[in-house]
Amino acid sequence: xxxxxTLYKFELKKLMHRxxxxxxxxxxxxxxxxxxxxxxIGKMYVSGDATGQGDQxxxxxxxxxxxxxxxxxxxxxxxxxxxxxxxxxxQGILVETTTTYTDSGGNEHSFAVTQRDGSDAGPWTLxxxxxxxxxxxxxxxxxxxxxxxxxxxxxxxxxxxxxxDARRERNYALWGLSDGxxxxxxxxxxxxxxxxxxxxxxxxxxxxxxQTAYIVDLCVFLFAIIALSGLWPMERQRRTEALIQCARNxxxxxxxxxxxxxxxxxxxxxxxxxAAMAGTSLVLLGPxxxxxxxxxxxxxxxxAPMTVRKLALTVCGVYLAASLVHAAFVMAVSxxxxxxxxxxxxxxxxxxxxxxxxxxxxxxxxxxxxxxLLPAVFGAGGPLTDPRLVHIGGxxxxxxxxxxxxxxxxxxxxxxxWAMHRRIPNK
Amino acid sequence: MELIIDRLSRQFQSKIAVDRVSLRLTPGxxxxxxxxxxxxxxxxxxxxxxxxxxxxxxxxxxxxxxxxEYRAQLGxxxxxxxxxxxFTGLDFLLYMAALKGLDKTTARRKSLELLDTVGxxxxxxxxxxxxxxxxxxxxxxxxxxxxxxKLLILDEPTAGLDPKERVRFRDLIASxxxxxxxxxxxxxxxxxEHIAGRVLIMKAGxxxxxxxxNAHEDLEKFYLxxxxxxxxDG
Numbered sequence: 001x002x003x004x005x006t007l008y009k010f011e012l013k014k015l016m017h018r019x020x021x022x023x024x025x026x027x028x029x030x031x032x033x034x035x036x037x038x039x040x041i042g043k044m045y046v047s048g049d050a051t052g053q054g055d056q057x058x059x060x061x062x063x064x065x066x067x068x069x070x071x072x073x074x075x076x077x078x079x080x081x082x083x084x085x086x087x088x089x090x091q092g093i094l095v096e097t098t099t100t101y102t103d104s105g106g107n108e109h110s111f112a113v114t115q116r117d118g119s120d121a122g123p124w125t126l127x128x129x130x131x132x133x134x135x136x137x138x139x140x141x142x143x144x145x146x147x148x149x150x151x152x153x154x155x156x157x158x159x160x161x162x163x164x165d166a167r168r169e170r171n172y173a174l175w176g177l178s179d180g181x182x183x184x185x186x187x188x189x190x191x192x193x194x195x196x197x198x199x200x201x202x203x204x205x206x207x208x209x210x211q212t213a214y215i216v217d218l219c220v221f222l223f224a225i226i227a228l229s230g231l232w233p234m235e236r237q238r239r240t241e242a243l244i245q246c247a248r249n250x251x252x253x254x255x256x257x258x259x260x261x262x263x264x265x266x267x268x269x270x271x272x273x274x275a276a277m278a279g280t281s282l283v284l285l286g287p288x289x290x291x292x293x294x295x296x297x298x299x300x301x302x303x304a305p306m307t308v309r310k311l312a313l314t315v316c317g318v319y320l321a322a323s324l325v326h327a328a329f330v331m332a333v334s335x336x337x338x339x340x341x342x343x344x345x346x347x348x349x350x351x352x353x354x355x356x357x358x359x360x361x362x363x364x365x366x367x368x369x370x371x372x373l374l375p376a377v378f379g380a381g382g383p384l385t386d387p388r389l390v391h392i393g394g395x396x397x398x399x400x401x402x403x404x405x406x407x408x409x410x411x412x413x414x415x416x417x418w419a420m421h422r423r424i425p426n427k
Numbered sequence: 428m429e430l431i432i433d434r435l436s437r438q439f440q441s442k443i444a445v446d447r448v449s450l451r452l453t454p455g456x457x458x459x460x461x462x463x464x465x466x467x468x469x470x471x472x473x474x475x476x477x478x479x480x481x482x483x484x485x486x487x488x489x490x491x492x493x494x495x496e497y498r499a500q501l502g503x504x505x506x507x508x509x510x511x512x513x514f515t516g517l518d519f520l521l522y523m524a525a526l527k528g529l530d531k532t533t534a535r536r537k538s539l540e541l542l543d544t545v546g547x548x549x550x551x552x553x554x555x556x557x558x559x560x561x562x563x564x565x566x567x568x569x570x571x572x573x574x575x576x577k578l579l580i581l582d583e584p585t586a587g588l589d590p591k592e593r594v595r596f597r598d599l600i601a602s603x604x605x606x607x608x609x610x611x612x613x614x615x616x617x618x619x620e621h622i623a624g625r626v627l628i629m630k631a632g633x634x635x636x637x638x639x640x641n642a643h644e645d646l647e648k649f650y651l652x653x654x655x656x657x658x659x660d661g
Contacts, residue, residue, distance in 0.1 A: 003528060007525050007526065010525065013513075014513075017511075017513040237509075238510070238511065239508050242472070242475070242477050242503070243526075246475040246476055246503045247526035247528075248495055248498045248499040248574070249525065249528050250498070250526055251495075
């Protein structure tokens, strides 16, 4: 295409000369970097003994670093009956107590409280506190699957893994999965290691990345809106549109150069923000063991083998692809509305809509699934929650289907934008 | 080499800006005069393909106005146009050269050559936002000439230039008219009087006068007579 490289270089130069683009990039990159940092900023009060001896304020960062040392010694252990019982013994059995009180009118009220027996004792040292936290995480994981009523001395690993299978089945039925999709997930579940081998460093950088990438994606969308809403309208504002339109390469070559510029800037912004978030996460929280499964840290009922590291890298890759759709959407809107401010208004409105309406009712399965795969909606409920598959020849998970869909959306929006560009200003 | 405008019309809601204009322009400078609102700029924008006509057609050497071959032969200086303030004068011309399809070597050579021609050689590396209004106008003229156009549309090319520059550019335009079709719209009747071999006068969207002009006659007097003594302001 004639002079494409030169046009692209100058379009990039035009865009990057705008102070607003740099300001938005800097601010949103700092925000992205700060997202994981917020989990280690602040202090926590750790109780000492009953006399107050050993009471202390400990920074959250120090707690994270101590957790990395795995004082409970869970690293490499299997989640079997022995560990489940050890956990219950350490944490205490859930008991329900009824408390009664009399109000000022003389009426008697009672309410039930479920709590772990022995929980009043409390940890007396920092290591004790962290050990309790490690067992506590494990306890809560098991509790969420088997139910509070089963957290007793009779609970075995077989009970736990059977309850996990039942939870998956219920989950698949709830999401309305077809028999084929269920069979696909069952085949994946057969690959899961049972019993699960634990690693010793919970809630580290990879988990944080997988959970925070969605918010970074919203920052990227915001950046695309700020940076690209004026990409076409600025030619009109600067009264350079006439010069461009009557030039030989003012139609398709210029359109291609501008569109690629928009995609480049949005993608580069996404790389900066994702790198800032991921870098902060890994530096402050540290990476988990490469073998740490999502079933240990994020969702015990997730039905396929997946490590938190692989999940984090997948989610980041998927959201980098989303940056292209964000850019294409903003540019197509700017060509339709022909104004920078109106483009911002429409795109902000769309972003608000995607954030507020993060899911559609399952009673409209196709619509609901299509909505769930939209860039600013995907992953809103957590990256592992939705087990629905897309059936195109074989089965694709959301992580595989979404980038393909977004590529299609980018091309469709590029086509719409091209049609609009060709009409400017001939009407 | 000829520009054929055939029953060209453009309507904006209830107002007819250009009304069934038919012209055949051959190499030489053709001056376009008319008061404000006569439809001169609309006619020029139609000829440049920036506006779509309501009816009629424009073709240059058989190429329709919407075709890439047409735009490849076109040079256009709009009456009111902007710049990229952070580009240098040279950057601006190199960008315009890329838009016009010039290869890199030719683009650089032509850009530097034209910057010298319009007296901006020593300002090539300065940002356009530091240029005066007259310098920007000269840069605009330079960009219109980058692709050595066979069809040159100039809307108020000498606006903002000092008298000395105006005379210089009048001569430049006259020389361009030897090999190209030049359509020149201006407020300044004397510009047309000196260099246009043919004069068009527009009124209410129509051509009310189309004829060769003898440089010894007083065009201003003739022009005012067309409008019953109205002063030329467009």
